[in-house]
Amino acid sequence: MTTNDNKIFLSESQLPRSWYNIVAELPFDVPKPLHPIEDRGVEVDDFDWLWPLECLRIELHEGKYGTDPWIEIPPFIADVYRRYRPSPLVRARALEKYLGTPAEIYYKREDLNPAGSHKFNTALVQAYYAAQEEHSRIHTMATDTGAGQWGAALAMACETVGLNCCVFMIRKSFEEKPYRRYLMRMAGAEVYPSPSELTDTGRSVLKDDPDNSGSLGIGMSEAIEFVKEDPGRRLALGCMSYYAVLHQSVIGLETRQQLEQIDRTPSLMIGCVGGGSNFTGFVAPFVRDRIGGKPIEFRAIEPDSIPTLSQGEYRYDWADFSELTPRILMYTLGHRFVPPPVHSGGLRYHGKTPVLSALVKNNVVNTRTYSQQEVFDAGRVFLKTEGVLAAPESAHAVLGAIDAAREASNTEKTPVIVFCLSGHGYLDLKGYSDVLDLDTSN
């Protein structure tokens, strides 16, 4: 491989052996969760019925998770990772040429993963921990999903480890995005539209508003109630949890090796943020570098209609609608926030994971918002130049990179812009069609 190649690969033997546990090294504290109601911290016993124990330990920064920067990747996980990882890092030469920018632009391809996004990286681990648990016999993982990237990843993860999977899918997506629902079903999952008649939360919301189209907060409450009914069920979380961030650090660790291989240091790293897991996992090892003195800038992109980091409050809030989850300190639009009907896929969540919120609060990460139209236009430019169809979520990161490249000028040192392409958009073509007006007769 030479630096003239577009694609920078790592061999499977270069797959990271450990995840990077950023909270153990940050120079500031990432506050732990508080009990949902009582005025105290959360103990493992409070939620051992809800989360797989190992996930709970990570979430509460227990033992090694509070102190060790490196957490070994279990051999089973490493074996499955090796089926699709390390993922390629690609130099966007065609996009650079189109923009006429002096900057180099690279993107990390998480769109090639099973189920088509970064989500499988953590879904697999959560399902594996649940299947391995000796504490109790877990047979089912439950979760909520919006556009379905997360639900599809969890369905495939559960099938990989031999668990059942139950997904509460936001009703609007359930009806309008049947393809991701088919994919989940094909991988053996049960899929319910949320709000549903299966839970108190769902029934209560539907009683007040029979046409309620759902939210991630409501879906999570439903999944939690569903778990509570049977000791063999546990909850999986796509992006709000710290364990998802920890697992997604594999993205950043690979990216770091790939850039080293071609002798590059990033000047700017960009990602889209829903709950914050792909972005935070992507930048975490580079935050370490920045703390060590390297001048790297980090930029988290959100839709302007869901500006959690840019305009939300930094305070304790619940992750779900019904106040069943621990309270966490984060930027939030409020746990009963109902997002506007925009096509931003998984970026419609009211809060951002505490570690990312803390990075923003401490001015390590800055933020930018974009409108739906300009994001989808950027997706079209990316398809035209790089031949890759980005998910609407990821198109936010694409636009972030385009924007940064346009601002770049010829300086002494070539700007190196690196972004995470978190997922593909094949199952989001209806959204592209709506925004770009593709469904005309011609």
Add this chain to the structure above:
Amino acid sequence: MTTNDNKIFLSESQLPRSWYNIVAELPFDVPKPLHPIEDRGVEVDDFDWLWPLECLRIELHEGKYGTDPWIEIPPFIADVYRRYRPSPLVRARALEKYLGTPAEIYYKREDLNPAGSHKFNTALVQAYYAAQEEHSRIHTMATDTGAGQWGAALAMACETVGLNCCVFMIRKSFEEKPYRRYLMRMAGAEVYPSPSELTDTGRSVLKDDPDNSGSLGIGMSEAIEFVKEDPGRRLALGCMSYYAVLHQSVIGLETRQQLEQIDRTPSLMIGCVGGGSNFTGFVAPFVRDRIGGKPIEFRAIEPDSIPTLSQGEYRYDWADFSELTPRILMYTLGHRFVPPPVHSGGLRYHGKTPVLSALVKNNVVNTRTYSQQEVFDAGRVFLKTEGVLAAPESAHAVLGAIDAAREASNTEKTPVIVFCLSGHGYLDLKGYSDVLDLDTSN
């Protein structure tokens, strides 16, 4: 890289510099096309209004195309290939384990290409030849498409070289598969449902049968008529042409290098056949090895409801419905064949490209047919084990490999089964849903 890796990569410098022109080396003749009506061979002048000149020269085995086994890949094409090629060859360890087979199974991933299938490999070249032509000023490429893999690839290819693109999409797919239509539109193409009111063929078919759902033969006739109206238009062909076969030899050439890199010789190579281009390009360099003495078996898979190679006649026939194309010697079900309403994507065509037909006729390639249900079940097994969603077309090849692996026994030498995963199935989930009954409430 070691032989323990699942994924066998080539660097961009290992991208083949030439396509392999199999007709120049076959020990038997592949007869050239005949005039559509007159009792004579086709001359370049007969069809220089229809095809880009260079494509026509390839099709007629003119000059170097009749004599040289190696045709240099133009630098522009090599540059674009390098954005996504060489594609990975992957050892299907999880599938092998699931099957408990002693065989090694490998698959060549053409599903990661722009537009999601092998089709872009030739679409790009056809559009490039048209854009480069000095003979006349070509501004538009027209074509027909079934499920839309080909149309999407051509749309993206035309955008890459700066031409317009016009696609006649089988009406049934136009209505039932809107996502591929959106993708074509997103890449700037015009898309018409075929039969359409734009052409004599379309109008005549609709007059007799207003609900006609279309066929590839009708679509091709419409595209040809459309081209005839304007000297700046040319026809692109996805799989029936020899030039498509020539360009797809890049698949086989890479696969051969990848297998050499891990010191393997295939015992059996498998692919699905629609027109035959991905299969023939995939096996072509290995046919050379077999002629040189290596005992390699080749197996072309078709749907049992469209058994062209297995049950068709070997005779001269037209490629299109209206008898506008040259007559070619091939296995055919008749150019007015209307395929049954099965979900086999691009495998619904009445004929198979002459070079593949000749390989079958001369017992170099054998064939097998499978039912729709077992093919989709195989697709589900592949998703479950390898985490990859195969196109319905490609699921035929998956089943071919599963079948062969099940038949494999422990012999002195480990059987090495290699198949071409020609495309992904994200835009075919409706078909999976129909056949696997995924659209129930749960």
